[in-house]
Amino acid sequence: MPTKVRIPTPLRKLTNNEEVVEVSASTIGGAITELQTRFPGIQERLVDENGAVRRFVNVYVNEEDIRFLQNQQTPLKDGDEVSIIPAIAGG
DSSP: OOEEEEOOGGGGGGGTTOSEEEEOOSBHHHHHHHHHHHSTTHHHHHBOTTSOBOTTEEEEETTEEGGGTTGGGOBOOTTOEEEEEEOOOOO
C-alpha cells in the first residue's frame, strides 16, 4: 500500500485534476521528487531555490507537521497520508 498525497486545489492543474496521488517514496523529499517526475512544475511550487519547503506551504504526514518532525527527511511508510496545505493570507 503506497503513501497517499493529498493535492490542494491550486496545484491540481499540475496533476491532471487528481485530488489524491500515490507515491512509493521513503521520505517527504523523495515524495516531492517523485511528484516532480510525474507532474513537472510541481516541485518549484513546493520548495524554494535552496530546496527547502516554502514558508507558505505546510506539509503534514498523518496530521503531523513535518517542521516538527524531520522536515524533508521525515520517513514515509505504506499507508501514510501526506497533506499539502498552502497557507492562506487574508484580512
